[in-house]
Amino acid sequence: MSAHCQVTGRSPSFGNTVSHSHRRTRRRWDPNIQRKTYYLPSEGRRVTLRVSAKGIKVIDRDGIEAVVARLRREGQKI
Numbered sequence: 001m002s003a004h005c006q007v008t009g010r011s012p013s014f015g016n017t018v019s020h021s022h023r024r025t026r027r028r029w030d031p032n033i034q035r036k037t038y039y040l041p042s043e044g045r046r047v048t049l050r051v052s053a054k055g056i057k058v059i060d061r062d063g064i065e066a067v068v069a070r071l072r073r074e075g076q077k078i
Helices: 053-062 064-073
Strands: 013-018 024-029 033-040 045-052
Touching: 033 053, 033 064, 045 053, 053 064
Parallel strands: none
Antiparallel strands: 013 024, 033 045
16 A cells, blocks of 8 residues: 555645756655554454554544544545
């Protein structure tokens, strides 16, 4: 799977690298994707998610149970 956050949906952005001589070449900026394991107390098991740094902050803010419920509503298999 490409650099894609399961929680926020962040994906790579594309643009140009501009050199000193002002030549342009294509490049991409990947989001800061981390593989994190969270414990779901309601199910008594752990889940591993591919999340960006921003996704980790969303999980800290909303809670893992709410985030997993939203992902399942959107049709992702967790």
